[in-house]
Amino acid sequence: MAAATEDKALLVSGRAMRSIAQYRAKVLADLNKKMSRCKQGSRQWKKYKQARNRIRQKSKNQLEALEHKTTKEIVSFLEEERITHFVIGNVSGIEKKTKKDPKKKRKHNKTRRQQLSLWNQGKIKQKLTYKAQQKGIKVEETEESYTSQSCPFCGGKHQAKGRRFICSVHQTEIHRDVNGAQNIARKKHPMAVKTLISVVYKQPIWYKRFLSLEKKQEIQRIS
Numbered sequence: 001m002a003a004a005t006e007d008k009a010l011l012v013s014g015r016a017m018r019s020i021a022q023y024r025a026k027v028l029a030d031l032n033k034k035m036s037r038c039k040q041g042s043r044q045w046k047k048y049k050q051a052r053n054r055i056r057q058k059s060k061n062q063l064e065a066l067e068h069k070t071t072k073e074i075v076s077f078l079e080e081e082r083i084t085h086f087v088i089g090n091v092s093g094i095e096k097k098t099k100k101d102p103k104k105k106r107k108h109n110k111t112r113r114q115q116l117s118l119w120n121q122g123k124i125k126q127k128l129t130y131k132a133q134q135k136g137i138k139v140e141e142t143e144e145s146y147t148s149q150s151c152p153f154c155g156g157k158h159q160a161k162g163r164r165f166i167c168s169v170h171q172t173e174i175h176r177d178v179n180g181a182q183n184i185a186r187k188k189h190p191m192a193v194k195t196l197i198s199v200v201y202k203q204p205i206w207y208k209r210f211l212s213l214e215k216k217q218e219i220q221r222i223s
């Protein structure tokens with residue numbers, strides 16, 4: 001998740017959230033496969049079903065906690081920077097536009113699978129909105145079409161290479177997500193273009209140890 005003013009940015013990693021979502025998907029797929037091999041309603045089938053409910057509930061709680069942590073980080077940044085107007089990009093707007101082109105749709109779906117579901121994004125947006133409003137910050141929403149390609153330096157359009165967005169005209173560079181966040185704000189308010197932007201990277205919590213521990217427990221329970 002990225003938040004940016006004209007010369008400062010905060011990037012909070014979604015790595016922990018992604019790994020939880022991926023782990024959940026994997027375990028649930030395994031359990032469904034195992035259940036399909038059992039007689040429905042049998043003791044073993046019920047055992048798997050319980051495990052499925054457990055993993056669903058647990059990952060839901062973990063994601064919820066991470067959503068709170070992440071949005072809290074963002075709103076603290078807004079407060080520190082004394083932000084009065086906060087613009088959030090609306091992802092669903094993009095989806096509607098790309099649906100007509102089957103090639104684009106496939107590509108879009110592929111990237112979406114690797115990211116969090118739209119449902120999670122909706123929940124995150126909700127948390128961001130109420131936390132910001134609690135601090136007296138005005139929250140606005142806008143669709144985010146072209147915000148990732150628009151070049152602040154020349155006004156043209158370029159594709160980002162990895163995390164770097166490079167202007168082919170001026171050879172200036174900006175972090176892809178910082179540029180995207182700033183361009184979202186520019187849809188509603190004027191924002192100066194600066195070449196020097198201080199970027200802070202944060203990781204809400206790292207669940208790796210916790211996850212590997214959990215995997216072991218889950219495997220023991222299931223087998």
Ligand SMILES: [Zn+2]
Binds near residue numbers: 153156166
């Ligand atoms: Zn350019």
